[in-house]
Amino acid sequence: MDPNEQPEPTLPPAEQMRQRRLAKLAGANNAASSTQQQQQPPQQSPAPPQASEEAQPSPKPSSSSAKDNERPTEIPNRNIDITPSSGTSSPSTNPSTSNPFSQLGVKNTPESRSGTPTVSDSGNNGTLKRSAPAVDKPSANATPPPPKKPYTASKEESLEDWSDRVLSDIFRVTLDESRAVDSRGNGGAKLTYLPELRSELEQSAEPSKLTTSSIDAAILEAARYVPATKPLLDYLLPCWKRVMRALKTTTRRPNPDRDAVLNEAKRLCMSNCIFAVTMPEYFGRDPNINHDSLKPYLLRHGDNEYGICADFFEEAISRVDEDDTVLPMFTGAMVQISDELATMNMNQDYKPHITSLVTYARYPKLLQALAHHDKFLVTPTADMTKEQLALASEERTILGPFFRISPLQTEVTKTYFTGPRTIDAGHKKQAQTALQMTLKAHQGDLATIINAFVRVKDARSKTLDWFAFIFNMNHKRRALQVRSDEVASDGFMVNVTAVLDHLCQPFMDNTFSKVSKIDVDYLCRNPRIDMSDETKLNADQATAEAFYGRKVGGESNFISEVFFLALAAHHYGLGATNSKLKDLDREIKHVESAIKHIEEQLAKVPSNTMPHRVIQKQHQNAVQAVEKAIALKYSIEGVVLDQSMQTVSLQFMRYVSVWLLRVASGTDYIPGRPFQLPLSPQQPETFSCLPEYALQDVVDNFKFVFRFIPQILISAVGEEIITLCITFLRSSEYIKNPYLKSSLVTLLFSGTWPIYHLKRGVLGDALAGSEFANEHLLHALMKCGVSSAFYDKFNIRYEIFQVLKCIWPNTVYQDQLSRESKVNKQFFVQFVNLLLNDATFLLDEALTKLYNIHDFQKQLRDQSLSAQDREKVTSDLEATESQCLNWMTFLNDTMAMMKLFTAALRDAFTIPEIVTRLAGMLDYNLEVLVGPRRANLKVEDPKKYHFDAKTLLAEFIDIYLNLGSKQTFIDAIAGDGRSYKPANFEKASQILSANLNAAPETAAAWDSLRKKIAEAKERLDQAELDLGEIPEEFEDPLMGDLMNDPVILPSRNIVDRSTIVQQLLSNPLDPFTRAPMKIEDVVPADDLRMRIEAWKAERIAEAKAKATADPMDTGSG
Structure with missing residues (x-):
């Protein structure tokens, strides 16, 4: 049997219910009529599901009477007057403009130049020309039509009859006044009678049936009957869905003639959809921003009768090269979606907006056009401050609102954590878990969107520019005092960081095989990231400016671009949000203290008095402030303590660690290969001029995870983090900031905290057993300990001692310390x-x-x-x-x-x-x-x-x-x-x-x-008596004691070696001139030492002789 004669199956009840719910969620006034479809007899041809009656043209009255044949009354407020060919004006309001229909199959024939567009039929050599009145609406006095009879199809249906029936079902129109419903008969969709088109066909002595030649005219007349309060796409999109379903049905048994009819219907339906959005005047309508847009249709699912499906995307995009209105039609709708999303938060129905861009992102030509839209990037003006630009990156770019959606939005935190001051730990944990799941799904969508952008060559650069603009405008997020109204929000920046981490994942393998692709020359190729005001690892401003001022040729690869963007993202994004937890703790503690004080005041003031009401208001404001801060704190904890996100973050930081070691050493180091210390005294300028946060963010990220979620480190830490810490403690001159050096010790110290079965922490066993650590760790820790910058920072040495205590059972370190005492x-x-x-x-x-x-x-x-x-x-x-x-x-x-x-x-x-x-x-x-x-x-x-x-x-x-x-x-x-x-x-x-x-x-x-000490004391006392008074030249001028090892200072003063050693340990200055000096600057006073030894020997000999003589004198006496 001809598949075109097969009945369309009725959807099961469950599917009907699903479709109705989808229609309701999409905001449709009625459920999709496809769910109301009934099983037809086998002899009837298939018909697509009907659309909502509100979305189709109203039925026209009968034209049998003389009055009915009169010209209908015009509908007011229509801009375009399409008159018969004997008239004059064309549908275009500007005769000088080139015909926009020529690109969409509407030929500019000699007849059409007189004002009436004609449609060529690929299956017919002739053309149909018809005139259309300005706008028609039925007469109020029209005679009611006779009873309608259901249409029945013949088993042996001619192409002409088949075309009439199918096109009638698709466009819900008819030229047969007696037909009330489509080919399904009772229960079918109502049809709109087109009297004008019938009259034109009769005048042309053509059959009163719908054909490919009359489709365009039928659509134009039917469209005029759509109420002005309804968008034309509410009629045309369901028509598109029906024609596509019809086409897919015929693929089971191809029929070239019928396929040609359906393909022409598809082409003209799409053309009119485009006209409805881009040129409403063609249909006699005034421009209406709410109607002339794809926005509401993009927000609906493609399966929805009023949603944009994949077929629509593909057909429209296929016309891009011929029709320059298609891309603006889509980009304009997406800009509207973005603008609307900018006013929303995660508590609202934001998901359709995200899904629309995910769907949109499947089409490279659309992404390319969107990336080149004026609103894709912020265009700074002379009067815009950097703070305004920072906010604009989030609120006034196309992608910004999509990344802005986050559980960290103030309204959302209140939803997740109601009554945060009294919330129990279990409820808090459940809320944070739900928050993480929601955010993970959202970030997955964002990653899909950005991944699509960067895969389109012409869109990639714009997308990277957008990321760079965000970071360049948000340097204040790392200021000591941050104002939320001057920088992008935490939720926005965390999403940006997560997506850039996702972009880095393809090259972040565990073998570090692609770390060599991170090109350091990127820094001298006009890098997108502005590093001019960032503190450098070990370079002053002049040196850094000279370095970045040198330009290197070539083009940076994508891996290098994304790597440096992700590094900046962790600094200004996730890192800044992590540090905000400390600020919130201080704020909460301060406000809670204020609340306690206010409550004490409140108890002392009589109720129902003005002072009582004032204090009560203060109390209310303080409670609201602290609840807002606590809710935000819990939300931030939920976000930044997500283990999967931090695992990816740590993997990126491992790559940064290896890359830093390669740059500093000038080697091809990766974990598992030997690494030599100390580093070269000649520091690579590339390393010295790197922003300090390149190393600081690695340390801070690991410290944060060690403190809050150390369990993920058991399988996420390799030898590179130990190598990094030891290297820059051992060659500490490579880093200018003493507190950054000390943070390396803190990182090692944190790694020795016990966790689960690891009594020596995540790093303890590695520090004790690593050959590299065995050789260099002790000296590195001691070097940091004796640094003058930490002379009064005993807490740094406390952490050093904790690390040493952890590794002390390994006798290698004991032997090393003994060797240090002799060699150094x-x-x-x-x-x-x-x-x-x-x-x-x-x-x-x-x-x-x-x-x-x-x-x-x-x-x-x-x-x-x-x-x-x-x-x-x-x-x-x-x-x-x-x-x-x-x-x-x-x-x-x-x-x-x-x-x-x-x-x-x-x-x-x-x-x-x-x-x-x-x-x-x-x-x-x-x-x-x-x-x-x-x-x-x-x-x-x-x-x-x-x-x-x-x-x-x-x-x-x-x-x-x-x-x-x-x-x-x-x-x-x-x-x-x-x-x-x-x-x-x-x-x-x-x-x-x-x-x-x-x-x-x-x-x-x-x-x-x-007892031994007491005996020694007696001997020393006796020796002091034996020596008697010490000559002034033999006395230490600082201590007043006899010098045993005199040395000459640079100031030419002479002191005992032990005295100057102690002095220099506390203060590396000459005690007489306050000039800087080292112990190596002293010169032994050998002549003086020999004279002192000779004097001591002489006095001791005299004392012994006297002791020997005294008993004899006593005996004789």
Whole structure:
């Protein structure tokens, strides 16, 4: 059987319901009539589903009476008057304009030049010319038509009859006054009678049937019957859907003649759809921005009767080369969609707008046209500030509103987190999970859109320009104080970062095989990213300007373009949003404190008074402010703590790490290959002139993940991050910013935090077992520790000690530290000196706070203390307790580190340059812990501050015992004239035995050491007596002691070597002239030293001789 005679199947009830719902969601007034289709008898030809009755032309009355044949009354407000060929004007309002219809199949024949467009029929050699009245509408007095009879098709249907029936069904029109419905009969769609076209055909002695020659005229007449309140596309789009369904039905059994009819119907239907949008005057309509646009149809799904389907896209795009109105028709609609989306948030029905652009993005020609639209990029004007341009990048570009949609929009955060001050952890977690899922789907759509743009050559550059413009205008997002009305929003910037990370994924493989494609010459090829006002890694402004001023030829590849854009995105986008969490914490804490204060005031003011109402309003405003901040904080946490997003981000940062190492070293390093340290003294200018954030963002990103979601690092960290940290700590001169250097230590420190089964953290095992780390880590950490920039930053050394404590079980590091003390003696002395400084400072601070806490607690026990004084003392106590806890935490770890070092490196810690200082520190603090001031350290609940006097004393005793086998240490203790007191050692012995439950061998060793020190003290005292008065030329001018190793300073003054060593450790200046100097600048005063030794030998000999002679004199006496 001819497939054209097959009935159209009826949709099942479930599908009918789905279609009706889709139609309702799309805003249609009625459900798609295709869902109302009934099964037809087999002998009837197929007919597409009918459209809403509101979208089709109203039925025309019968023309059988004389009155009916009169010209219908004109509809007002129509611009175009299409008159018969004997008339004059053409449909165009401008006769001088070239005929726009010639490109769409409407031929400009001699007859049509008189004013009537004619349509050529590929299946007919003749042309049909008809005149159309301006606009017709039915007469109010028209005679009702006779009863309608359903149309029945013959089994042996001629092409002429078939064409009439099918075209009638498609366009819902008829030339047969007796037909009321389409070929489906009862229940079919209503048809509109076209009296004018019938009359013209009769006048031309042609059959009153629809053919390819009359389609255009039929559409034109039918379109005039569409109410002016309805867009013409509401009629024409369903016609398009019906003709496409008819075409797809005939493909089962091809029939060239019938296919030609349908293809002509398809061509003319599309032409009229384009005219309806681009030239409404053709249909006698005034321009109407709400009607003359594809926007509402693009927002509907392609399966919707009123939605733009793929067939429509493809047919329209096929005409682009011939019709220059097609692309503006689409781009104009997409601009309208973008403008509308700019006013929306994620709480609203934004999804159709996103889906429309996803669909639009399937067609390269449309993307190319959109990318070249005036609104694709912001065109700065002279009066626009950088802040206005920053906001415009989000709100006034075509793509901006699509990226602006985010759960971080203020209205959306309130929806996800209602009552955030009292929300429970479970509800918060559920809301954040839902937020992440929604955002992930949205970012997936955005990635699809941008991926399509960059695959179109002519659109790619514009798209990259758009990204670069965003970053160049939003430098203020990294300012210390950020105003939200001067920069793009967090949600927008996070989406931009996520999409650029997605673009980087194709080249971010685990083997780093494509890292070589990141071209450093990009920086000198007019880079899209403006780096002029960014701090450079190690270059001043002049050097950087000279570097970027040199231009390199060639064109940068896409990988390089995207890499540097993504690097900027992490700095101004995700990185800035991460840092905002700290600001929000401070803001929330501040406002909560203000609320507490307001509530206290409110309780003191009588209700129903003006002051009460004023304070109540303040309270309400403060609560709203803090709830807004908390909701935003929870939303940001939900976004930035998404594990999948941060995993991709970390993969990008791994690539940045490897790339930085390659640039700094000038090698082709990738993980697994050897890497040599130290780096060359000649720093590559390319590396020095890189923006500082290239390294800072890597560190910050890893630190953030280590702190909040370390579980994703177990499988996401490779050796490159360890290599990066060690390299720029070891060759720290490559980085100018001391705080950036210290952040590398913090990153290593963070990697040693225990997590799950990893007791030494994510990096601990790698640091202990890596050959590269074994060789370079210790020296790198010590170099950072002795840096003058961190002389008073003991917390950096605290982190260094934590890393060292983690790796200390590996004896390789113990051997290295011993070797450092011998090979790099001065370097080692500096390191230990700072360790002693830290211990001294921390002990002093922590114990002072304990004294203060003791006094405050004593005052609070005084019942006579006034309420006001009690409140002040309580406040002071709380502040001091917080400080004490901080200092004690650092102190306990520092003391533990000293125990490790002194146990493993007795020789190193008892060299002359160190031992005197170490002995003095130990003796001073021993007196604090066992002397008269010990009673002032007693506080209530000392564990609250991590303070245990017994444990602290035990650690000091362990350090004494670790070094007690060295005579130089014993002599240094005995020679400590300031703090050494035998009574303190005796008191420590008592406490050790009575309170510390020390092992017998420990107590015995302590007693032995105590006695050795006492004996040494006696010897030193006797030696001092033997020497007598020291000649002034032999005295150290700074310490007043006898010099043992005199040296000459650059200022020509002479001091003992140990004195100047200690001086330079604290202050690298000549103590006499304050000029900078190093220990290498001193010259040994050998002549003076020999004279001192000779004098000492002479005095000792005299003392011995006298001691020998004295007993004899006594005996004789």
